Each structure stands twice: as structure tokens, then as C-alpha cells.
Amino acid sequence: MTTFVIDADxxxxxxxxxxxxxxxxxxxxxxxxxxxxxxxxxxxxxVAVALLLVLSRYAASPTVPLALQGRTTRFTIDPDATAAGxxxxxxxxxxxxxxxxxxxxxxxQAPQRGQVGFSVRDGDRxxxxxxxxxxxxxxxxxxxxxxxxxxxxxxxxAQAMVRQLDIALAWMRDHPHTSVSTLDIVAGEDxxxxxxxxxxTDRVNxxxxxxxxxxxxEQAARHPExxxxxxxxxxxxxxxxxxxxxxxxxxxxxxxxxxxxSRVGIMAARTESLIIALLGILRAGAAYVPINPGxxxxxxxxxxxxxxxxxxxxxxxxxxxxxxxxGQLAVLExxxxxxxxxxxxxxxxxxxxxxxxxxxxxxxxGRPKGSxxxxxxxxxxxxxxxxxxxxxxxxVVLQVPSVAFxxxxxxxxxxxxSGATLVMIPEExxxxxxxxxxxxxxxxxxTAILTPGYYRLLLESLAGATSLRMLTVxxxxxxxxxxxxxxxxxxxxxxxNEYGPTEAAVCTTATLxxxxxSSVSIGTPIDNMQVHILDAxxxxxxxxxxxxxxxxxxxxxxGYVNQPERTAERFREHRIDGTxxxxxxxxxxxxxxxxxxxxxxxxxxxxxxxRGFRVELDEIDVALGAIPGARHGAVVARPDAAGELELIxxxxxxxxxxxxxxxxxxxxxxxxxxxxxxxxxxxxxxTPNGKVDRAELLAIEEHADLANGDQECRTPFEQQLRQLMExxxxxxxxxxxxxxxxxxxxxLRAMELTTRLWKDLRVVLQIGDLYEWPTVRQLATFLQxxxxxx
Numbered sequence: 152m153t154t155f156v157i158d159a160d161x162x163x164x165x166x167x168x169x170x171x172x173x174x175x176x177x178x179x180x181x182x183x184x185x186x187x188x189x190x191x192x193x194x195x196x197x198v199a200v201a202l203l204l205v206l207s208r209y210a211a212s213p214t215v216p217l218a219l220q221g222r223t224t225r226f227t228i229d230p231d232a233t234a235a236g237x238x239x240x241x242x243x244x245x246x247x248x249x250x251x252x253x254x255x256x257x258x259x260q261a262p263q264r265g266q267v268g269f270s271v272r273d274g275d276r277x278x279x280x281x282x283x284x285x286x287x288x289x290x291x292x293x294x295x296x297x298x299x300x301x302x303x304x305x306x307x308x309a310q311a312m313v314r315q316l317d318i319a320l321a322w323m324r325d326h327p328h329t330s331v332s333t334l335d336i337v338a339g340e341d342x343x344x345x346x347x348x349x350x351x352t353d354r355v356n357x358x359x360x361x362x363x364x365x366x367x368x369e370q371a372a373r374h375p376e377x378x379x380x381x382x383x384x385x386x387x388x389x390x391x392x393x394x395x396x397x398x399x400x401x402x403x404x405x406x407x408x409x410x411x412x413s414r415v416g417i418m419a420a421r422t423e424s425l426i427i428a429l430l431g432i433l434r435a436g437a438a439y440v441p442i443n444p445g446x447x448x449x450x451x452x453x454x455x456x457x458x459x460x461x462x463x464x465x466x467x468x469x470x471x472x473x474x475x476x477x478g479q480l481a482v483l484e485x486x487x488x489x490x491x492x493x494x495x496x497x498x499x500x501x502x503x504x505x506x507x508x509x510x511x512x513x514x515x516x517g518r519p520k521g522s523x524x525x526x527x528x529x530x531x532x533x534x535x536x537x538x539x540x541x542x543x544x545x546x547v548v549l550q551v552p553s554v555a556f557x558x559x560x561x562x563x564x565x566x567x568x569s570g571a572t573l574v575m576i577p578e579e580x581x582x583x584x585x586x587x588x589x590x591x592x593x594x595x596x597x598t599a600i601l602t603p604g605y606y607r608l609l610l611e612s613l614a615g616a617t618s619l620r621m622l623t624v625x626x627x628x629x630x631x632x633x634x635x636x637x638x639x640x641x642x643x644x645x646x647x648n649e650y651g652p653t654e655a656a657v658c659t660t661a662t663l664x665x666x667x668x669s670s671v672s673i674g675t676p677i678d679n680m681q682v683h684i685l686d687a688x689x690x691x692x693x694x695x696x697x698x699x700x701x702x703x704x705x706x707x708x709x710g711y712v713n714q715p716e717r718t719a720e721r722f723r724e725h726r727i728d729g730t731x732x733x734x735x736x737x738x739x740x741x742x743x744x745x746x747x748x749x750x751x752x753x754x755x756x757x758x759x760x761x762r763g764f765r766v767e768l769d770e771i772d773v774a775l776g777a778i779p780g781a782r783h784g785a786v787v788a789r790p791d792a793a794g795e796l797e798l799i800x801x802x803x804x805x806x807x808x809x810x811x812x813x814x815x816x817x818x819x820x821x822x823x824x825x826x827x828x829x830x831x832x833x834x835x836x837x838t839p840n841g842k843v844d845r846a847e848l849l850a851i852e853e854h855a856d857l858a859n860g861d862q863e864c865r866t867p868f869e870q871q872l873r874q875l876m877e878x879x880x881x882x883x884x885x886x887x888x889x890x891x892x893x894x895x896x897x898x899l900r901a902m903e904l905t906t907r908l909w910k911d912l913r914v915v916l917q918i919g920d921l922y923e924w925p926t927v928r929q930l931a932t933f934l935q936x937x938x939x940x941x
Contacts, residue, residue, distance in 0.1 A: 418442040420469070422577075512764075684742060879904045
């Protein structure tokens with residue numbers, strides 16, 4: 152009889168956190184023990200291999216740091232290997248380390264975040280804690296003692312590991328010649344928790360047969376005189392909104408032959424007409440395809456053509472951007488002109504499985520992907536938000552996200568489905584923090600959806616805003632520092648983190664954020680949505696095991712418009728415990744915590760979030776390579792000092808300039824995908840296998856930051872201005888002739904600069920002026936007359 156003993160040491164203050172997801176639950180600091188019998192008694196090499204198989208699941212890697220008799224090596228498990236083959240390799244490894252070596256593992260071999268190390272030692276334990284990583288296995292006759300450091304592995308997880316060790320040993324005994332990739336160690340209660348208990352989200356919320364516009368019509372019938380939309384001095388009641396939207400639906404139906412199933416593009420500024428247009432398209436039975444007016448004409452034409460849109464609703468300011476579109480243009484100012492007549496809305500039957508909208512996101516093939524979302528999918532999200540946030544007619548929603556960004560669907564239609572008021576921000580004033588605060592105070596705004604990067608810049612201006620009751624951050628990862636800052640400045644305001652891709656109707660998980668936190672969770676699944684975490688071989692991951700997030704439930708999109716191969720790749724049917732479900736494979740990595748919350752670990756591919764927008768770096772690579780005169784191009788994403796990602800492009804070619812490259816990219820890519828920094832090189836560095844060496848590119852960029860060289864400022868004001876720009880751009884040196892937007896500047900950093908100028912120097916700068924005078928020298932000359940006298 153062999154006995155497993157779990158013995159948890161007191162945590163070391165220097166221990167690396169291989170399992171940060173569990174730190175929020177508080178790992179036990181007291182010595183605990185779990186005795187677990189195992190029969191028949193396994194050989195030491197069997198236990199070592201079994202433990203390797205278990206720990207490799209927690210490391211999410213086939214390679215695990217292994218300390219044998221004090222000597223560290225890395226043991227790699229080939230997924231096609233058999234138990235017998237691994238046992239043979241382990242026997243050889245044990246024979247090669249007969250001479251003990253008390254030296255600690257080299258620094259480069261020390262376990263890193265997300266990895267686990269363990270030791271196999273003979274005889275009594277001599278160290279006060281686990282010296283070689285997260286877990287140490289001591290062999291003492293028939294007693295196998297597994298010692299864990301709870302700063303890495305909390306005691307509940309260690310208990311699960313012992314159960315899984317037992318499963319692995321039994322499997323190895325019964326299947327010696329079977330591939331180890333078929334071993335599934337998540338069983339029993341461990342399996343039930345992640346499949347059923349953490350995903351117990353079934354709820355009847357009224358969304359089964361409802362439609363997006365139907366929810367708005369219900370509110371208009373209940374409170375026709377309530378204010379639905381505020382835009383500047385325009386105040387639109389619910390009765391007026393549905394009346395004008397019905398009139399537009401009739402025009403689309405009679406003049407443009409829009410029918411149920413049609414797709415209609417909408418490209419317009421952020422005004423009340425935009426909201427009327429969205430509702431009008433839906434009431435005509437069509438799905439809307441939102442287009443950012445700032446997109447290049449080539450991109451606009453591709454999206455509309457790919458979506459199958461034959462009609463584009465456009466305002467007068469955006470007509471020029473639709474110059475390549477071959478379909479019908481309907482100008483909003485003309486179609487919504489109030490001549491006193493009203494056409495009745497067409498009688499159109501819309502089902503919950505009909506399309507509501509198609510929103511485009513970045514694609515790895517060089518072309519954006521259009522996610523087709525049904526009414527039933529998005530209404531499920533809206534109904535959950537309405538319940539979770541306790542929305543009512545007393546709420547006033549600040550409409551921040553672009554209509555081409557899926558968060559706009561959540562804030563626009565949650566507001567209108569709740570009888571709340573929607574306050575529109577003019578696009579040209581969205582980055583003016585003082586204007587946003589004044590708007591909140593004037594209209595007594597209660598809530599908004601913000602990207603974390605935008606909220607970070609807005610937070611100080613919102614401090615003291617008494618009307619706010621809740622704010623949502625979404626679109627990218629949230630830092631603990633932002634949660635702490637929120638708690639200091641807006642302690643009375645509830646802060647919620649929402650996570651979800653466009654392919655799952657905006658939101659899939661959510662959680663309340665309270666300071667202090669060491670890591671920010673993405674929460675638990677919303678109503679009628681489930682999250683499963685699977686490893687690279689498709690096996691279910693238990694608590695603490697990193698893997699890819701697979702989403703299923705009522706909120707899934709129908710797929711990508713006219714991209715069947717891409718749809719088949721990302722939307723798959725998969726069986727879990729005999730039940731077949733349709734899943735969306737997010738490409739996001741994460742793990743379950745013991746309390747049922749989800750931790751987010753980033754991407755499994757080259758996709759990043761830039762200011763809330765999803766960006767495929769491969770798509771930018773394709774665009775760089777297509778630039779005339781460019782032999783090769785590559786882009787990298789690097790966090791600045793504030794933790795915000797910035798894009799840096801490297802181009803190999805002759806007679807190219809950074810400004811020219813950016814200008815060319817701006818004609819084919821959305822603005823948020825145009826790299827803030829461009830470096831032109833004679834040759835891109837390559838790895839030994841001929842691929843672009845992106846690590847070397849980052850080193851080149853860091854060297855460029857330090858080698859910019861100083862340039863004398865002519866006045867004290869130029870010196871102040873340069874210092875502010877350097878701080879905003881997170882660059883150690885900046886020449887007075889460097890273009891703000893060529894060295895990393897973007898709209899959010901421009902917003903930060905204008906805010907800092909007012910706060911530190913009491914200088915008023917409009918963002919548009921920065922585009923006209925983008926260097927330190929030019930801007931100083933322009934602003935010199937506005938600087939207060941000393």
C-alpha cells in the first residue's frame with residue numbers, strides 16, 4: 152500500500168505565482184495534510200511520470216521543469232508518446248542523476264508564470280519549503296509525500312492534484328500502449344463543477360421570441376412621452392423616435408425595396424438620426440451593417456459588398472467615404488426631412504432567428520470578418536443587462552462606443568429597451584474630458600460603457616460626479632491599477648467588467664470589480680451562456696488549468712458572412728460528456744478559479760486589443776507587405792509604461808518614409824489599426840528558420856527610443872511642452888521636430904495631452920489643432936499667445 156501525503160508549507164514571499172487565479176481566494180498559510188491511499192503500490196518512476204502528466208495540464212505545456220536529486224532538467228511529454236515509452240525515458244533520467252547536487256536550478260530554468268516545477272527526491276525532506284518550484288515529490292519507502300508551496304498551489308488545488316495523480320496512475324496501468332493525449336484527468340466532482348455548477352445559467356428572461364426593435368416598441372407604448380434620445384439641443388421622445396423610425400422603414404420598403412432578410416449599411420455621425428436609422432432598418436425587417444465614417448473608401452466598399460448590402464444610409468458629411476460603393480445611397484438628411492407627412496411602418500414579421508446586425512472585426516487573412524448576429528442572440532444579452540444592472544426609465548446612458556464597435560449595440564439598445572435616456576456625444580468632442588464631464592452633469596448621466604484605456608483618461612475628470620451609479624469597462628483587459636483608481640475617485644459608483652467577443656452578442660461574462668485586487672477576473676457566464684475551457688487536444692480543463700475559452704449558448708452569432716471556411720474554423724460542434732453543442736472558439740486563454748470566476752491570460756494567436764478594438768496583427772502585416780516599394784513588413788504590439796498596447800510597424804524597403812507608410816496604410820485600414828510608430832529598415836531581422844525575429848524588432852525599437860537624441864528647446868515653454876509630450880507618449884526622448892502622430896500618438900493620447908495641458912499649464916488646446924500643429928516646435932509657436940504670464 153502506497154500513501155500520498157499532501158503537506159503544504161508556509162508560502163515564501165519570493166515564490167513566483169504560477170497560479171495567480173487562486174491568490175484572490177487566499178491560499179492557506181497553515182500546514183495541512185491529506186493522506187490518500189493508492190493500491191497497488193506504484194514504482195517511483197510511475198509516480199514521477201503520473202505527476203508529470205498532471206502538472207503538464209496545469210502548466211498548459213508539454214514541457215515541465217523537473218528537478219531530480221537537486222538537478223534541474225526540462226522533461227517534455229510528446230502527446231503521441233505512450234505510458235510505457237514515458238516510463239522508459241523516466242527510468243533513464245533517474246539513472247543519470249544518482250549524485251545529489253544541492254544547487255538550486257539556474258535562473259533561466261526557474262519556473263515562470265503559468266509553469267510548474269517539481270522535484271523527485273529520496274529520503275527525508277531537508278528544506279523548510281519546496282526549493283525547486285511549486286511541488287516536490289519525496290519517496291520514503293512506501294510513502295510518497297507531495298509537498299506544495301501554497302503561494303503557488305493552494306491546498307484545495309493540491310487535493311485535486313492528488314485525485315488526478317491517482318487517475319493518471321490507474322490509466323497508465325490499464326493503457327500502457329495508448330497515446331497519453333487521450334488521458335483525461337478531470338473527473339468526478341472536479342468535472343461537475345466546471346461543466347454544470349459554474350455554468351448553471353439557464354434562465355427564462357423573455358428573450359426567446361423577442362426582437363431588438365420589439366423591445367424598444369414596448370417601451371414606447373408604455374412611456375411615449377419619455378425622452379429617448381438627447382443630441383445637442385435635440386430631445387426626442389419615445390413616441391417621436393418610433394414614429395420617425397417607422398417612417399424611414401416605410402421609405403426603405405417602398406423606395407429602396409428593402410425586404411425582410413435584406414442588409415442595409417449605415418454610415419453616419421453620432422446624432423439622433425443615427426438612432427432613428429438603426430431602428431428604422433430593423434423595423435423594415437432588415438439587418439443593419441454599421442460602418443465607421445472614418446474608414447477608407449476601399450474598406451467601406453469591401454464590407455458592404457461582402458455583407459450583401461444593396462442600400463447604404465449615409466449622412467451628408469459621410470457621403471465622400473462611400474464613393475466606391477456601387478449600391479443605392481440614401482441620404483439621411485433627405486429621407487428624414489420633416490415635411491409634416493408620416494408614412495406608416497410596413498407590417499413586417501421578424502423572428503428571433505432573423506439577423507439583427509452584421510459587425511465587422513479584424514481578420515487574419517487580410518480581410519475583416521462580418522459577424523452575423525440574430526435578434527435572439529443579442530436580445531438575450533440585452534435582457535440580461537437590463538436585469539443585472541437594474542436598468543429603468545430613471546437611467547441616463549452616455550453613448551460612447553462607435554456604432555461600428557459591438558459595445559454600441561449593448562449601450563444603445565439596453566437603454567432604449569429599459570425606457571432610459573440616451574445622450575449622444577458629438578464625435579469631435581468625445582475626447583474632450585472636460586466636455587464629457589459637463590455633459591454628464593448637465594444631463595445627470597447615470598451609466599456608460601467605456602474601454603479601460605478611455606476610462607483611464609476620463610476618470611479624473613469624472614471624479615465627484617454624483618449622478619453616476621454604475622460604469623462598465625469592456626473591450627480589453629482591465630488593470631488592477633485602474634480598479635484601485637476608480638475606488639479612490641468614484642467609490643460610490645459600481646464598476647463592472649464585461650467580457651465577450653462580437654461573435655457572442657457583445658457580452659459573455661461579467662463581474663463586479665472591487666479594490667484591492669491582484670488580478671482582474673472576467674467574471675462568470677451571463678444568462679443562457681456557458682464557458683468551457685479546453686486544452687490544445689480538446690480535453691476539458693479543470694480548476695486552475697489554463698486553456699482556450701470555448702463559448703456556447705443562446706448568444707452565439709450565426710457565423711461570418713460569406714466566409715464559410717472561417718466560420719467552420721471558429722464555430723464548431725463538440726461533445727462534452729455526450730452532449731453535442733455548438734461552440735465558438737475564442738482564441739482567448741484563461742482558467743477557472745476555485746470560486747467559479749474566470750481568469751483571462753491573453754491570446755493564443757497574434758490577435759490583440761487596441762483601445763478596445765480587436766486587431767489581427769497578421770492583417771497589418773499583409774497591408775505592410777502590399778505597400779509599393781516595401782519588400783517586407785512586420786508589426787509588433789508593445790505595452791507602454793501605462794500598460795496600454797501600441798502598434799509599431801517595421802518596413803523593409805527603399806525610398807520609404809514613416810509618414811508615407813502611415814498615409815498608405817490609412818487608405819486601406821481602419822484608423823485604430825494604423826501603427827502609431829513606423830520604422831523603415833534596410834532589412835528585417837530573421838530567426839535561424841527564416842521567420843521575422845519579432846523579439847529583435849522590439850529590441851530595435853527600445854534602442855531607437857534611447858537613441859533619438861536631444862534637441863535644444865528655444866524657450867522654457869517648448870521645454871515644458873516637450874516634457875508633457877514625452878510623458879504622454881511614454882518615450883524617454885523626443886525631438887522638437889518629431890510629429891506627435893508619427894512617434895506613437897493616437898486619439899486617446901491626444902486626449903491625454905489636451906487634458907494635461909489644461910491641468911498643468913492652464914492652456915486650452917483643441918484636439919483638431921494638434922493634428923494641424925503636431926510637433927513640439929509648431930505647437931509651442933501656435934500656443935505661445937495662450938500661455939499665462941509668469
